[in-house]
Amino acid sequence: MTITQTKPGAGVEFRALRRTFGSTVALDGLDLTVAPGELLALLGPSGCGKTTALRMVAGFDHPDSGQVLVDGVDIVGVPANKRDAGMVFQSYSLFPNLSARDNVAFGPRIRKVDAATRRARADELLAMVGLPTQGDRFPHQLSGGQQQRVALARALALQPRVLLLDEPLSALDAQVRLTLREEISRLQKNLGITTIFVTHDQEEALSMADRVAVLRDGRLEQCATPIELYHHPATAFVAEFVGTMNRIPGRLTGSGRVEVAGQQMPVIGDVPTQTAVDVLIRPEDVRVSADVDGPARVVTVSFLGPTTRLFVELPDGIGIKADLATRQASGLGPGAAVRVELAEHPVMVSASR
Amino acid sequence: MPTVATTVSPPVPDTAPAVSGRAGARPRRSSATLAALPLLVFVTVFFGLPMVAVGIGAVTVTDRATDTTTLTAANLSRSVQGAYLDALTSSIKLSLITAALGVVLGTLLAQAVVASRLPGLRNLVVTASGVLANFGGVPLAFAFIATLGISGVMTELLHLTEAGWSLYTPAGLAVVYLYFLIPLMVLVIAPALDGLRPQWREAAANCGATGWQFWRLIGLPVLGPSLLGGFVLLFGTAFAAYATAAAMVGSVLPLVTLQIADALSGNVLIGQEGVASALALDMVIVAGLVMAIYLPLQRRSARWLR
Numbered sequence: 001m002t003i004t005q006t007k008p009g010a011g012v013e014f015r016a017l018r019r020t021f022g023s024t025v026a027l028d029g030l031d032l033t034v035a036p037g038e039l040l041a042l043l044g045p046s047g048c049g050k051t052t053a054l055r056m057v058a059g060f061d062h063p064d065s066g067q068v069l070v071d072g073v074d075i076v077g078v079p080a081n082k083r084d085a086g087m088v089f090q091s092y093s094l095f096p097n098l099s100a101r102d103n104v105a106f107g108p109r110i111r112k113v114d115a116a117t118r119r120a121r122a123d124e125l126l127a128m129v130g131l132p133t134q135g136d137r138f139p140h141q142l143s144g145g146q147q148q149r150v151a152l153a154r155a156l157a158l159q160p161r162v163l164l165l166d167e168p169l170s171a172l173d174a175q176v177r178l179t180l181r182e183e184i185s186r187l188q189k190n191l192g193i194t195t196i197f198v199t200h201d202q203e204e205a206l207s208m209a210d211r212v213a214v215l216r217d218g219r220l221e222q223c224a225t226p227i228e229l230y231h232h233p234a235t236a237f238v239a240e241f242v243g244t245m246n247r248i249p250g251r252l253t254g255s256g257r258v259e260v261a262g263q264q265m266p267v268i269g270d271v272p273t274q275t276a277v278d279v280l281i282r283p284e285d286v287r288v289s290a291d292v293d294g295p296a297r298v299v300t301v302s303f304l305g306p307t308t309r310l311f312v313e314l315p316d317g318i319g320i321k322a323d324l325a326t327r328q329a330s331g332l333g334p335g336a337a338v339r340v341e342l343a344e345h346p347v348m349v350s351a352s353r
Numbered sequence: 354m355p356t357v358a359t360t361v362s363p364p365v366p367d368t369a370p371a372v373s374g375r376a377g378a379r380p381r382r383s384s385a386t387l388a389a390l391p392l393l394v395f396v397t398v399f400f401g402l403p404m405v406a407v408g409i410g411a412v413t414v415t416d417r418a419t420d421t422t423t424l425t426a427a428n429l430s431r432s433v434q435g436a437y438l439d440a441l442t443s444s445i446k447l448s449l450i451t452a453a454l455g456v457v458l459g460t461l462l463a464q465a466v467v468a469s470r471l472p473g474l475r476n477l478v479v480t481a482s483g484v485l486a487n488f489g490g491v492p493l494a495f496a497f498i499a500t501l502g503i504s505g506v507m508t509e510l511l512h513l514t515e516a517g518w519s520l521y522t523p524a525g526l527a528v529v530y531l532y533f534l535i536p537l538m539v540l541v542i543a544p545a546l547d548g549l550r551p552q553w554r555e556a557a558a559n560c561g562a563t564g565w566q567f568w569r570l571i572g573l574p575v576l577g578p579s580l581l582g583g584f585v586l587l588f589g590t591a592f593a594a595y596a597t598a599a600a601m602v603g604s605v606l607p608l609v610t611l612q613i614a615d616a617l618s619g620n621v622l623i624g625q626e627g628v629a630s631a632l633a634l635d636m637v638i639v640a641g642l643v644m645a646i647y648l649p650l651q652r653r654s655a656r657w658l659r
Binding site for chain 1 (some may be wrong): 443552553555556557558559560561562563565570571574575577657
């Protein structure tokens with residue numbers, strides 16, 4: 001099937017964006033650039049401002065100060081119905097009185113595209129999202145996944161230069177979420193539309209996005225590729241928010257090193273002023289081996305397919321998570337005596353909690 | 354402008370089961386009938402039996418001298434002639450106009466309250482509407498007479514008589530009817546307006562629609578069944594209103610409910626009970642006709658719900 005996207009993706013830039021709701025600061029001077037054709041995920045906990053930022057691109061919200069630039073043009077004063085951005089909402093938001101086909105054809109209808117052309121375009125888009133035979137159905141006759149596919153087709157019907165996805169998968173069950181995740185990525189890549197994707201699901205963000213922007217309290221913590229974000233987090237917040245992280249008490253020993261679990265490790269990133277710190281270590285950087293004289297004990301074992309997660313208690317009562325290849329973990333059951341070692345990577349430290 | 358023509362293979366169709374309106378276990382016929390029994394008894398006693406009595410009264414005449422009852426079409430024939438026909442027509446006109454105005458004004462008021470997003474205001478308006486929708490009859494008539502009657506406070510204060518105002522006209526009666534019809538519409542339509550999700554308006558704007566286009570293509574069609582239902586309810590309420598009109602205008606204005614009362618009480622002529630029954634039957638037929646128009650419209654406006 002040939003889908004024609006006549007407009008290239010646009011560059012989007014948030015410049016010193018600030019928005020408050022009463023005493024709550026939703027966006028606190030957000031600066032962020034999205035390249036043309038890029039899929040950027042806005043990731044962060046609830047209330048971090050990611051949806052507010054997205055809604056400002058759509059025109060549903062307006063900044064107290066700052067600019068939203070699309071291809072270098074400030075669009076803050078442009079009404080929502082005049083913006084060149086398609087949006088998919090969290091709760092589908094299909095028009096209940098229109099069939100799937102008429103929902104998709106709604107935008108072209110508003111733009112006075114003739115009936116035959118808009119019907120053909122709607123059918124083409126419905127086929128593209130895997131619903132070639134569902135055009136006559138009304139929203140309540142479709143499953144959640146099907147409704148969200150129709151919403152995606154509707155958002156693409158006007159060939160927008162920017163596609164905005166506001167947690168589009170969060171209301172779907174796990175299997176449908178996985179399938180749609182792949183399909184959205186594939187469509188975005190094929191059509192080349194600049195896409196901003198809001199999610200609180202880190203797995204979704206890391207698997208789909210070209211870059212991930214992590215927001216916290218209305219500010220940008222870090223914007224980087226998923227790999228960079230995971231392996232080189234800029235802050236302790238990013239390190240803990242993205243992926244799973246152990247927080248193990250340690251002690252700074254000077255000259256950029258920290259003592260943790262009986263090992264000396266080099267420190268990267270910001271270093272707190274106090275000596276007692278928490279060391280941040282990923283489960284895959286914890287090595288566990290069976291040892292009858294080992295000082296640590298396995299508490300629980302969780303099978304995760306190719307890997308197995310162990311929860312191990314150290315002699316001083318501190319619990320840490322360790323991810324092992326399932327083959328390596330086969331002999332380690334709850335209660336097993338083990339020896340724990342940390343990979344000799346530079347580690348991040350954070351103020352002790 | 355460059356063109357990006359991309360070959361996109363269709364994804365695997367979503368095999369998740371579509372939600373069906375008929376899904377779910379259907380209760381067994383016997384238990385369903387049993388559950389509906391109280392309703393059936395209620396309808397039979399309070400609607401069916403009076404209907405039968407009205408029907409019999411409308412097509413029979415009793416000779417008091419011989420105490421014999423015979424079938425006749427005279428009552429029905431008289432009920433659609435002369436003053437009775439005028440009354441029927443006036444009642445239908447008044448009910449249609451007040452119902453239409455009530456739907457429009459009640460919807461606008463309810464929308465203003467819902468859109469204000471002030472819970473306090475909403476509670477106040479809904480509570481007041483609940484009271485005012487039931488504030489009909491003689492107390493309401495006297496309230497209006499004291500306020501907007503010939504010597505009413507507002508009439509004298511604003512010199513309304515000189516401006517041509519009279520409460521004892523169809524227009525005056527319409528104002529009084531609207532006093533309880535608008536709150537009734539607010540009660541009916543407010544939940545439906547709550548059901549209009551803000552995201553639909555945003556989605557429409559995102560597709561390029563203006564506010565008016567949203568209301569024309571999405572908002573009003575979605576509200577269609579509720580608006581139609583509200584209209585029928587308001588029409589029925591206005592059509593059947595008696596006490597307010599009786600207290601205000603007596604027999605000055607021809608209204609079918611007032612004519613029925615006159616015929617039953619022998620106010621003008623004695624022995625008119627059969628005509629009263631025929632007029633009541635006419636009202637039932639009018640209500641039936643309204644329903645006959647309403648149901649297909651409702652079905653059409655709500656086809657997307659099935």
